[in-house]
Each structure stands twice: as structure tokens, then as C-alpha cells.
Amino acid sequence: MITIALPKGRLTEEATELFQRSSLISIDISQETRKLVLEDPRGNLRFLMVKPFDVPTYVEYGIADMGIVGKDVLLEVNKKVYELLDLKIGKCFIALAGPKGLREELLKKSEKIIATKFPNITKEYFENVLGEDVQIIKLNGSVELAPILGLSDMIVDIVESGRTLRENGLEVYEKLYDISARLIINRASLKLKSEIEGVVNCLERMILQ
Numbered sequence: 001m002i003t004i005a006l007p008k009g010r011l012t013e014e015a016t017e018l019f020q021r022s023s024l025i026s027i028d029i030s031q032e033t034r035k036l037v038l039e040d041p042r043g044n045l046r047f048l049m050v051k052p053f054d055v056p057t058y059v060e061y062g063i064a065d066m067g068i069v070g071k072d073v074l075l076e077v078n079k080k081v082y083e084l085l086d087l088k089i090g091k092c093f094i095a096l097a098g099p100k101g102l103r104e105e106l107l108k109k110s111e112k113i114i115a116t117k118f119p120n121i122t123k124e125y126f127e128n129v130l131g132e133d134v135q136i137i138k139l140n141g142s143v144e145l146a147p148i149l150g151l152s153d154m155i156v157d158i159v160e161s162g163r164t165l166r167e168n169g170l171e172v173y174e175k176l177y178d179i180s181a182r183l184i185i186n187r188a189s190l191k192l193k194s195e196i197e198g199v200v201n202c203l204e205r206m207i208l209q
């Protein structure tokens, strides 16, 4: 039996579709359900529905053998897992953004305040890339509100279409990382469970189609 941690939320549909299309499972895991553990009747695969930020934790501790999670989460949490495949779904990017037209002024400011869901990515970017110390305010969502209301100067956040930024009078200042969902594997499971290779190969074929 292989246990797979799937992210509840935006990635659920595309992630479950990969397994559905690959014929690895016979149940419809995309059906809306409150069940947090879903087992395929054939008994080969079991799915855990967890919060995106918890996927690497379940995989690192071996509760799940593998998981699907955004690269943003992997960059932020830095867990000891193997990143095996770029699944080419959930594409977006992480950006430094702020009020439209104020880029030069704010980048010159000496004591910058940055609001973000990603404090580690933000700290790493400002310290290692720009060589600056900044004050970071951790938020859990609606990050675009922070510079509008004066909580921060700028934000580091996910951008996909750019619509949320636009509709709130903000713009991208710098693109930091391209993001997509990744397949991650527990280190011991990869050595001990030979069936994992079959699942990985199947998913790889799905991505190439």
C-alpha cells in the first residue's frame, strides 16, 4: 500500500485528475467529500487530504510515502523530502509587489516592511539576494490588503493572472521564483517500497501527454 498526501484546496482537482487519468485508481477522489482518508478499492493506494503546508510534514515523517505540493511551500518549509517530479500544474510565480508607480521609491527606502505568507522566502531573498535586513509581517491570506492599508510597504506573494494585484492598485516589482506543483517522496519509502517507481513512472507519462 502506498499512501499519498494531497493538498486540500486549489490544487485538489488538478492533482486528483492526474491519478484519475493515469488509471492508477478506480475511485473518484475528486468527488466532494469530508473524508480525510480515501482508499482505492483495489487496495494499492490511499490518499490523505491535508492542508497544503502540511503535505511535506506528512511525507517527511513517513505517514505518507509521497505527496503533491506547490514549490512555494517547499521553498518556505525546507523539509527533508525528495522532490522527484515537476507536475506542471498549479503554475504561478512568487513576486515582490507593491503600490503601482512607487517601485523606485520603495526599493530605495532604508527600513522596508514586507507583508507575506512566506517569511522564510522573503528573508532569504532580501538577505541573500539584496543584502538587506527587512521587517517581515506574517499574514495568512489577503496579503494584498497590507500595503493598501499601510500595514506594510510591499508584499511577497503568489501571482497567477495578476488580477488580484491589478484590482487592488498594486503591481509586480520583481519576479522571485516560478512555481508549479511537485511530487515529493519520503526518503525511506523510496528505498523500501518498490511499487513507488511504478506510480512515479505512471505520473510522469501523464505529464508528458
Ligand SMILES: Nc1ncnc2c1ncn2[C@@H]1O[C@H](COP(=O)(O)OP(=O)(O)OP(=O)(O)O)[C@@H](O)[C@H]1O
Residues within 6 Å of the ligand: 007, 008, 009, 010, 011, 051, 052, 053, 069, 070, 071, 072, 073, 090, 091, 092, 140, 141, 158, 159, 160, 161, 179, 180, 181
Ligand atoms: N492564484 C493561484 N494560481 C495558481 N496556483 C496558485 C495560486 N495560489 C496558490 N497557488 C498554488 O496552489 C497551492 C495551493 O494553494 P491554495 O490556495 O489551495 O492554498 P493556500 O491558500 O496556500 O493554503 P491555505 O489553505 O492554508 O490558506 C499553492 O501552494 C501554490 O503552489
Ligand SMILES: O=P(O)(O)OC[C@H]1O[C@H](OP(=O)(O)OP(=O)(O)O)[C@H](O)[C@@H]1O
Residues within 6 Å of the ligand: 140, 141, 142, 143, 144, 157, 158, 159, 160, 161, 162, 163, 164, 165
Ligand atoms: O494573480 P491572481 O490570479 O489574482 O492570483 C493571485 C492570488 O491568489 C492567491 O490568493 P488566494 O486566492 O489563495 O487567497 P488568499 O489571499 O486567501 O491566500 C494569491 O495569494 C493571490 O492573492
